Amino acid sequence: MNNLLKKEDFYLIALGSSLISGVVIILFGKNISKKQYKRAYLYFGISILLISIYLFDYQFRLTSGNVVMFLTLKKIFLLSSYFSLFLYLMGIEQYVLGFFKSKWLNFAIFPIAFLIATSPNFSYYVRFSQIGNLFVLFLIIYTLIVIFAYKVERLYFSFTFLALCVAETIFGLLFDTFTEYDFLLGYGLITVFLGLSIKLTLDYKNIILENQYFYEKSLTDPLTGAYNREIFNSLNPAGYFVLIDLDKFKEYNDKFGHKKGDELLKGFVSFIKGRIRQEDLIIRIGGDEFVIITNAHEPEKFIERLRRDVYKELGIGFSYGMSIFNNFSKAYKVADKKLYNMKKNKSKL
Known part of the structure; x- marks a missing residue:
C-alpha cells in the first residue's frame, strides 16, 4: 500500500500536467489561422491554467496563521474554479458556433465574483461562496446540456463524470456523510481537463490540415491547377x-x-x-x-x-x-x- 500513489502526489502530478497542457493548448491556438478555433483554444488553454491554480488548494494547506493571506488565497482558488468552468463553456460555444452565445451568464458570474473578492472577512466569504457554489452547480448542469446539445462527443464522459462528482459532494454535505476521502470534485475537474486536452490534441491535426488545404486552395488557379x-x-x-x-x-x-x-x-x-x-x-x-x-x-x-x-x-x-x-x-x-x-x-x- 505504501507504494501506491498518494492522493497528494496525484494532485501534484495533475497540477503540473494542467499547467503544461494549458500553455501547450494556447500555443497550439497561435498556429491556427481560423479565428473560430484560435479563440476557442485560447479560452480552453486559460481554463486549464485556472484549474491548475485551483488545484493548489488541494495540494497545499494554508497554515501560516496569517488570516488575511489565508482568506486572499482561498478567494483566488475559488474564483479560479468558477472562471475555469465559465471559460470552458465559452470555449465550447466558440469552438462549435464561432461565438459565445451564453453572454447572459456574465450578469451572474461577475457580480458573484465581485462579492467574493471583496468579502471583508471569512464569514462574508463563506456566505457569498455558498451563492457562488449554487451558480457553479447551475453552470455545470448548463454546460453538460450544451455539450450534449452540440454533440461534442469527446467531452461526454469527462464532463458527465464531473457532474456526478458534484452530485456526490452535495449529497455528502447535505446528509452529513461527507469525509475528506469522499471529496471527488477535484478528481472531476482533473478528468475534465484531461478529456479536454485529449480532444484538442486530436482535433489540432485536423484543423491544421484543413487550414493548409484552404490556404493552398487560395493560391491555386481554379481552371488550370497552376x-x-x-x-x-x-x-x-x-x-x-x-x-x-x-x-x-x-x-x-x-x-x-x-x-x-x-x-x-x-x-x-x-x-x-x-x-x-x-x-x-x-x-x-x-x-x-x-x-x-x-x-x-x-x-x-x-x-x-x-x-x-x-x-x-x-x-x-x-x-x-x-x-x-x-x-x-x-x-x-x-x-x-x-x-x-x-x-x-x-x-x-
Missing part, C-alpha cells in the same frame, strides 16, 4: 523569372471557342508540370500569361527545350522573357520587355 499570383506573397525571391505568353491564343479562342481555349490552357499547365523539376513553379498571372520560377543551371536552354516540346505536343508556341527573380515588380518589368521584343521579332517573320 499557382495564382497570390503565391508571390509567400515566395522568397530567388532563381529565374520566366514570363510566358502563348502565341496567337486569342485567334485560337476565336476559331475553336472558349471551351477549347480553356482545355488548351489546362493542357499547357499539365504538360509544363510534367517537364519542370519539383522545386520549380508554374504560375498563372492571368489569361494566357504564365510565369515559371526555376533554378535550372542553363535556364535559356531549358525554356527553349520546353518551347519546342510544347509545340510538338500541343501545336501552339509561346514567347517568353527572362530575368533574375529578386523582386516581383522589377523581374516582371524586365521579363515583360524581353517578351515584347520576342513577339515583335516573331511578327516580322
Whole structure:
C-alpha cells in the first residue's frame, strides 16, 4: 500500500500536467489561422491554467496563521474554479458556433465574483461562496446540456463524470456523510481537463490540415491547377523569372471557342508540370500569361527545350522573357520587355 500513489502526489502530478497542457493548448491556438478555433483554444488553454491554480488548494494547506493571506488565497482558488468552468463553456460555444452565445451568464458570474473578492472577512466569504457554489452547480448542469446539445462527443464522459462528482459532494454535505476521502470534485475537474486536452490534441491535426488545404486552395488557379499570383506573397525571391505568353491564343479562342481555349490552357499547365523539376513553379498571372520560377543551371536552354516540346505536343508556341527573380515588380518589368521584343521579332517573320 505504501507504494501506491498518494492522493497528494496525484494532485501534484495533475497540477503540473494542467499547467503544461494549458500553455501547450494556447500555443497550439497561435498556429491556427481560423479565428473560430484560435479563440476557442485560447479560452480552453486559460481554463486549464485556472484549474491548475485551483488545484493548489488541494495540494497545499494554508497554515501560516496569517488570516488575511489565508482568506486572499482561498478567494483566488475559488474564483479560479468558477472562471475555469465559465471559460470552458465559452470555449465550447466558440469552438462549435464561432461565438459565445451564453453572454447572459456574465450578469451572474461577475457580480458573484465581485462579492467574493471583496468579502471583508471569512464569514462574508463563506456566505457569498455558498451563492457562488449554487451558480457553479447551475453552470455545470448548463454546460453538460450544451455539450450534449452540440454533440461534442469527446467531452461526454469527462464532463458527465464531473457532474456526478458534484452530485456526490452535495449529497455528502447535505446528509452529513461527507469525509475528506469522499471529496471527488477535484478528481472531476482533473478528468475534465484531461478529456479536454485529449480532444484538442486530436482535433489540432485536423484543423491544421484543413487550414493548409484552404490556404493552398487560395493560391491555386481554379481552371488550370497552376499557382495564382497570390503565391508571390509567400515566395522568397530567388532563381529565374520566366514570363510566358502563348502565341496567337486569342485567334485560337476565336476559331475553336472558349471551351477549347480553356482545355488548351489546362493542357499547357499539365504538360509544363510534367517537364519542370519539383522545386520549380508554374504560375498563372492571368489569361494566357504564365510565369515559371526555376533554378535550372542553363535556364535559356531549358525554356527553349520546353518551347519546342510544347509545340510538338500541343501545336501552339509561346514567347517568353527572362530575368533574375529578386523582386516581383522589377523581374516582371524586365521579363515583360524581353517578351515584347520576342513577339515583335516573331511578327516580322
